[in-house]
Amino acid sequence: MPTISHVVKEILNRQIFLQEAINNEIVSYNKLANHLKPKIEAELGTKVKHSAIVMAIRRHAEKSKTILQKPKFGYFIETIKTDICYVSLEESSTLLPKMQTLYSIIDFKKGGILHIIQGNFEITIITNKRYKEELLDILHEEKVLEIVEDIVSISLIYSKEFLFIPGVIYEIVRLMAWENINIIDIILTTTEMSIITSKKDLMRCYEILGKYSKKEDTTNIES
Numbered sequence: 001m002p003t004i005s006h007v008v009k010e011i012l013n014r015q016i017f018l019q020e021a022i023n024n025e026i027v028s029y030n031k032l033a034n035h036l037k038p039k040i041e042a043e044l045g046t047k048v049k050h051s052a053i054v055m056a057i058r059r060h061a062e063k064s065k066t067i068l069q070k071p072k073f074g075y076f077i078e079t080i081k082t083d084i085c086y087v088s089l090e091e092s093s094t095l096l097p098k099m100q101t102l103y104s105i106i107d108f109k110k111g112g113i114l115h116i117i118q119g120n121f122e123i124t125i126i127t128n129k130r131y132k133e134e135l136l137d138i139l140h141e142e143k144v145l146e147i148v149e150d151i152v153s154i155s156l157i158y159s160k161e162f163l164f165i166p167g168v169i170y171e172i173v174r175l176m177a178w179e180n181i182n183i184i185d186i187i188l189t190t191t192e193m194s195i196i197t198s199k200k201d202l203m204r205c206y207e208i209l210g211k212y213s214k215k216e217d218t219t220n221i222e223s
Helices: 006-015 016-023 029-044 050-068 095-103 131-136 160-164 168-178 201-211
Strands: 076-090 116-118 124-127 143-158 183-188 192-198 221-222
Touching: 006 016, 006 029, 006 050, 006 160, 016 050, 016 168, 016 201, 029 221, 076 131, 076 192, 076 201, 095 124, 116 183, 116 201, 124 131, 124 183, 124 192, 131 143, 143 201, 168 192, 168 201, 192 201
Parallel strands: 076 221
Antiparallel strands: 076 124, 076 143, 116 124, 143 192, 183 192
């Protein structure tokens, strides 16, 4: 039979913002216990004491603080690319052959980027804003679903163990969500994670990620 401590842990693990508030010591255990009491009693099928819930929350907070207070992995902030755009198109039999043509217009030596993300029904292209018009000209017969401008890419470089560490993506998303920063897309390779976000959130995003970066600021900023 589950215990009060077990149910409290399960609820808080599902509600990451409550967990974050506990980690930052900005939540009242008494008020949180009142909030959780109906859910805990429903799970256990019996009445429980308020003081027992408070104790369970306190014990969970003590155990989780060292685990969730900061990421359990290291990364470097390698590159920030500004003035990029996000173009989403409907997948079609004529679109795929045109993808190869796009590589010929991108000058990668001068900071050009081209990410092509293929889904079941859509294809998204992320590239520098300066290539947008030429890209749309090449794809003028295709159905454009969405164009998003004024976005940036922040690239994080990890060790080679990156792919095999549970929770890496979750930790980054958690940090951004807690600050109400929207992540438009995430691009992954074996040792790199690129976060696509709005240009207006760049400085806050950089500040948050910089707190956990493993080296001094040598970030390369490109437009």
